Every structure is written in structure tokens, then in C-alpha cells.
Amino acid sequence: MYFNMRLIVSLLFIKIIILSTICLNSAVSPSTVHYMEKGDTVEVGPKNSVPRRELNIFCHRGIPKGIVHMWLSVTLHIDHPSNDFTHYEGPNEEVVEKEHVDNHFSWSLNIFSGNKRKMFKLEPFNTSCIGIDTSKSYSVHLDVIRLDLWKLLLLVTGIIVFMYADKLSCNTTFHYLCGIAFGICASFLILVYLVSKMFPKKTFMYGIMGCGWTVVIYILQMLWDNLRLIISSYRLYVMWYTIATGILSFILCYRWGPIENPRTINIIKWFMQFVGLACIYKSSDYQEAAMGQIVILLMTYNLPQKWVAAPKTYWKKKFPPKVKVLTNDEYYEEGVRETAKALEELRKFCSSPECNQWKFAMKLNDVKRFASFIEGESHLSDDEILEYETSIRGEMTEEEDDDITEDSEEC
Structure with a gap:
């Protein structure tokens, strides 16, 4: 009795294996492999009159590595009318077919199947494949960008x-x-x-x-x-x-x-x-x-500062920058501007807690004038301004006389 039970169980097990193999061979149809190059477009449609899910594999062989291909990108675009398809990724068609078989005869749940990707980044220097399992017509386009700006x-x-x-x-x-x-x-x-x-x-x-x-x-x-x-x-x-x-x-x-x-x-x-x-x-x-x-x-970032400054110093010595000569009007305007800026900085320093006003006042002859300067009045008195303008007019008169003398000598 025990021997008969073992025989029946063995026969049932063999029968299940045979039926599984038959179902596997009948359910999984042979896949079609498409090797694509730059700019290729493949149109795929159902082979039979009755729509049936079929697996098509699209592969890119890759190109040799080179410095000119550093920013190369390869993209596979799928133009499918709906999201009723399943994709598989792998380094070659054998791996893609294996994933397809494993997924077909296993329980799987994808909660992100509502909005599927229709653009896939492929490895530009290695062989990579994408498998599409669907029963509808669609097209696939391979785009190769030599210089990807992103x-x-x-x-x-x-x-x-x-x-x-x-x-x-x-x-x-x-x-x-x-x-x-x-x-x-x-x-x-x-x-x-x-x-x-x-x-x-x-x-x-x-x-x-x-x-x-x-x-x-x-x-x-x-x-x-x-x-x-x-x-x-x-x-x-x-x-x-x-x-x-x-x-x-x-x-x-x-x-x-x-x-x-x-x-x-x-x-x-x-x-x-x-x-x-x-x-x-x-x-x-x-x-x-x-x-x-x-x-x-990393090497550039950790270089000593003297090594970085040496080429700059040599370049300035070899090609010195051109010096722009100021005119009299530009020189006068810059002097007025810089003097006003320096006086304002001095006034702020004297008003700050860092300055000891009493110590400075002890060294000055006119403390009232120093206090007036801090409060915003001019640093020059009326006599000093008059003396400065008189000296400027005298210098201008002398220059005009010199010009007249030179003109008369030339005549």
C-alpha cells in the first residue's frame, strides 16, 4: 500500500512537470531581437490576426570609449498608444528573456504601473537591451546625443x-x-x-x-x-x-x-x-x-598658494598691464572723491566707541574745530579755502603766461 502511494505521487509529480513545461512552451512565445543604431526607428505590430502579447527586445551594442564621447547619451523612446505594456531591462537579450519568463510565471505586483516610463537611458559604452511585452502596435526610436548639455x-x-x-x-x-x-x-x-x-x-x-x-x-x-x-x-x-x-x-x-x-x-x-x-x-x-x-x-584645489601665485606673477612680468594716464580733470575728480570718502571714514571712526576722543583732544590746538568736524562741518576754515583758491589761480595764471610765451617764441 505504501509502495503504491509513492508510485502515484511520483507519477503526479512527473505529470505536473510535463504540463508545466508544455504550458511554458505554449505561453511564452519566442522573442524578436532588434539591434539599433543612431536614428533608427522600428515599427512593431501584432503578427497574428488575433492580438497576442509578444516580447520584442531592442538592443544597442555601444561604442568604444573616448574623450570625445565623455558627454554622450543614448536614449530609447517608446511611442505606445497606452500604458498596457511591460518592460524589462538587462545587459543582453538572454537576461531580458529570463526576466520575462520569471515575471510571466510568478506573482508580481507593481504599484507604480499607472504611469509607466516611455524613455529609457541606455549605457553608451556597453551593450544594453530593453524588452517590451505588449499586444498592441507601437514604435521605438533610438536617439544618440554626442554632447548632452544636461x-x-x-x-x-x-x-x-x-x-x-x-x-x-x-x-x-x-x-x-x-x-x-x-x-x-x-x-x-x-x-x-x-x-x-x-x-x-x-x-x-x-x-x-x-x-x-x-x-x-x-x-x-x-x-x-x-x-x-x-x-x-x-x-x-x-x-x-x-x-x-x-x-x-x-x-x-x-x-x-x-x-x-x-x-x-x-x-x-x-x-x-x-x-x-x-x-x-x-x-x-x-x-x-x-x-x-x-x-x-582635488589636486588643483589642494595646491599651495605660492605655486598658484608663481604663474600669475610671471605672466604679469612678461605681459604687464597697460597703465592708463589720467587727465587733469580726471585727476581732480578722483582727488575730490577720494578725499571726501576718507574724511567720511575718519568722521565715523572718531564717532565710534573705538576712538578715545579725549586723548585726541589733548593733542589738538583747536578742540572746537575737531568737535565741529565730527558733527559734520567742513574740515577747512574760510581762510584756508581762500588761500587755496588764490594759489590755484596763481598757478593757472603762470601756466597761461608760459603758454603765451611759448606761442610767441614759435611765431
Whole structure:
């Protein structure tokens, strides 16, 4: 009896394997592989009169690495009438087919299937494939951009952030801008906090938070996918939300003031430099060249100042700047302007607590004149002004006489 039961179970197991193999061979149709180059467009439609899901694989073989291809990008565009398709990604067609088979005979749930991607970034220097499983007609276009401006902009942004991280980390305006931006983006945390107050039981709240993060991620994904539609449809609400959260964030930043702790400033600087290096690394798919740029930037940033100043000094000696000679009117105007500026600075210093007025007054002959100068009156007396104008007129008369004498001698 026991032997018969084992035999029946073995036969059933063999039968299940045979039926599974038959179903596998009948359900998964053979895929079609398309190798595409720059500018290629492939039109795909159902092969049979009865629509049936078919897998088509689109591959790009990649190009050799080179410095001229540092900012190269390869994009695959899918023009599908709806979102009724499933895509698979892999380094070759075998991996894509395996993912297709695994997905076809397994339980899977994709909560982000409402708005699917129709543009895929491919690796420009390696073979990469995209598989599309659908029963409708669609077209696929491969676009190759030799100089991707977004990658070049990312490189320039990374260099600027890295080089100016030291100054930006101490800039008060930068602190306020970052605080306002963080407040606008993190305002959703206030909503989560208010919702958490409605559930006093900790265990129940943990369950809500554990299950709720999936909903939060789903909502954020939907917001990101439909960001342009949301901004165009609810422009007024988005504007007022941004203004309200921005003003609230500014008030909080103004209340607490800018960051003054030197260690916190160093942490901000290091974080900004790390972000800059990450931007440089992500600006190119040619990872060796990106790492070379990072090494050159680090070496340039840590060079001694005397090594940096030596080429500048040599250049100034080799090519000295042209000196602009001032005219008499320009010289007079600059003298008046600089004198007024220096007198104003002196007046402010004498009025400040840093100046000991009594100590200076003991050394002066006319203390009343010094006090009048601090209160805003002229630093010259009427006699001094008259004497100065008389001397200027005398010099001008002598110059005119000299000019007349030279003219008469020439005649």
C-alpha cells in the first residue's frame, strides 16, 4: 500500500512537470531581437490576426570609449498608444528573456504601473537591451546625443559647488535660501506629525507608519510623474503653497539666525564638496574620465598658494598691464572723491566707541574745530579755502603766461 502511494505521487509529480513545461512552451512565445543604431526607428505590430502579447527586445551594442564621447547619451523612446505594456531591462537579450519568463510565471505586483516610463537611458559604452511585452502596435526610436548639455551643465555645477563650498558655507544668504528650500520640501513632515497625534496607541501607530510609507511613496511617485500636469492645472494652489511655506521657513530661519558654529560650517562645506564631486562623477558615463576629472580637481584645489601665485606673477612680468594716464580733470575728480570718502571714514571712526576722543583732544590746538568736524562741518576754515583758491589761480595764471610765451617764441 505504501509502495503504491509513492508510485502515484511520483507519477503526479512527473505529470505536473510535463504540463508545466508544455504550458511554458505554449505561453511564452519566442522573442524578436532588434539591434539599433543612431536614428533608427522600428515599427512593431501584432503578427497574428488575433492580438497576442509578444516580447520584442531592442538592443544597442555601444561604442568604444573616448574623450570625445565623455558627454554622450543614448536614449530609447517608446511611442505606445497606452500604458498596457511591460518592460524589462538587462545587459543582453538572454537576461531580458529570463526576466520575462520569471515575471510571466510568478506573482508580481507593481504599484507604480499607472504611469509607466516611455524613455529609457541606455549605457553608451556597453551593450544594453530593453524588452517590451505588449499586444498592441507601437514604435521605438533610438536617439544618440554626442554632447548632452544636461551632463555638461551637471559637470560645471559640480565644479562650481566644490570650488565655492568654503565661501557658500559661511554665506548668510545661502543659509537662508537653503533653509527656505528645505522648509518647502519638508512641509509634508508636518502633516505626518499631525496625523500621528490622532493615534495615541504606539503599536497601532507603528503599524500605520509601516503600512503608510508604501502609500506615501506611491503618492510621491504619482506627484513626480504628473508634476507638470499638477503645476499647470493647480497653478494658483501651488503658488500660494510655495509662498506660504517659504515665508514660514524664512521666519523660522530668521528666528534662529544663521549658523555660526565653525564645526557645523565645516560639515556643511564637506557635504557641499561631496555633492559637487558626486555631480562630476554622474556627469559622464565614461567613469574613468570622470574619476580623472575628480583627481585633477582635488589636486588643483589642494595646491599651495605660492605655486598658484608663481604663474600669475610671471605672466604679469612678461605681459604687464597697460597703465592708463589720467587727465587733469580726471585727476581732480578722483582727488575730490577720494578725499571726501576718507574724511567720511575718519568722521565715523572718531564717532565710534573705538576712538578715545579725549586723548585726541589733548593733542589738538583747536578742540572746537575737531568737535565741529565730527558733527559734520567742513574740515577747512574760510581762510584756508581762500588761500587755496588764490594759489590755484596763481598757478593757472603762470601756466597761461608760459603758454603765451611759448606761442610767441614759435611765431
